[in-house]
Amino acid sequence: MPEQLPDSRAQAWFESHTYSGEVDVGELVSAKSASRSRISVCLPARNEASTIGVICTVIRDRLMQADGLVDELIVIDSGSSDGTAEIASAAGAAVLRPEEAPGDAASVPGKGAALWRSVAAATGDIVVWLDSDTRNFSEHFVTRLVAPLLLRPDLKLVKAFYDRPLATGDSLANDGGGRVTELAVRPLLNLLYPALSGVIQPLAGECALRREALMQLPFVAGYGVEVALLIDVVERWGLDALGQADLGVRVHRNRDLLELGQMSFEILHTLMLRFEDLGLLKSADPLERSLVQFQGRRLKVSQAAAREQLPPMKGVLARGATVTLADRSRR
Secondary structure (H helix, E strand, C coil), rough: CCCCCCHHHHHHHHHHECCCCCHHHHHHHHHHHHCCCEEEEEEEEECCCCHHHHHHHHHHHHHHHHHHHCEEEEEEECCCCHHHHHHHHCCEEEEEEECCCCCCHHHHCCCCHHHHHHHHCCCCCCCECCCCCCCCCCCCHHHHHHHHHCCCCCCCCCEEEEEEEEEECEEEEEECCHHHHHHHHHHHHHHHHHHHHHCCCCCCCCCEEEEHHHHHCCCCCCCCCHHHHHHHHHHCCHHHHHEEEEEEEECCCCCCCHHHHHHHHHHHHHHHHHHHHHHCCCCCCCCCCEEEEEECEEEEEEEECCCCCEEECCHHHHHHCCEECCCCEEC
């Protein structure tokens, strides 16, 4: 007998909302035209000079100029010092810099803050977020994510899933990537939010979302942004508003254990606060903001950064804030 997910809601969702296989780009372009939709691809980036040019070039050449599926390509630069912004611009992307954030958010650091800024800058009805360190990028990273949204109007968010080899020098192990996901996040979701136990990659940076939904949601400024949005979408629109799409294999830069520990601490902090808000647990004291780590026997105490929560963009833009990008003012 095949194994089943322990939560019946998750099992039913997994069977009906998991998308695999090739997609016909011509069909997607027709569906996009019929729905009068625009598609924006946004890439948060900080010091990704070795990969950003290839990713932007593939999107520009194959999905914008050749097929017309993508209307807009934006790189949200977070203060890169290695020429990332210049490379992205030369490859056809509009570049959004930190100082161009709406309202008072220019100084807020973190991946979530970069994604939040992209919501103000993008003009597409569908926003695709892609990580900028992918080494094996192909146009299917975009087409397989947008296909469910173009073909199913009830969906709000489509998360990617993929195999994640672990890179050690020039060699790749078949598995071993996704250590924060498998050691921390999925176990905690299974314990306290089992409806999401069928989501294979809850932290995937590759996802596609409807902008009208994004405008209504708060954003955690740091690495907790992906899992917070996942929970917030399900809480507001239900589990059936969520889908996941198979992107095959993703090869990217792997972080060391200390970096992963800091990332995990930040994400778990976000989850604990979300679960408290939902009444799923209660902490006796405020959550600790410092992470104690050891490098060998040497003590290292890190202050977890970028855990602020940014307000829904709809309210920010309604107050008259703007984002200037490529000489255009967008609201």
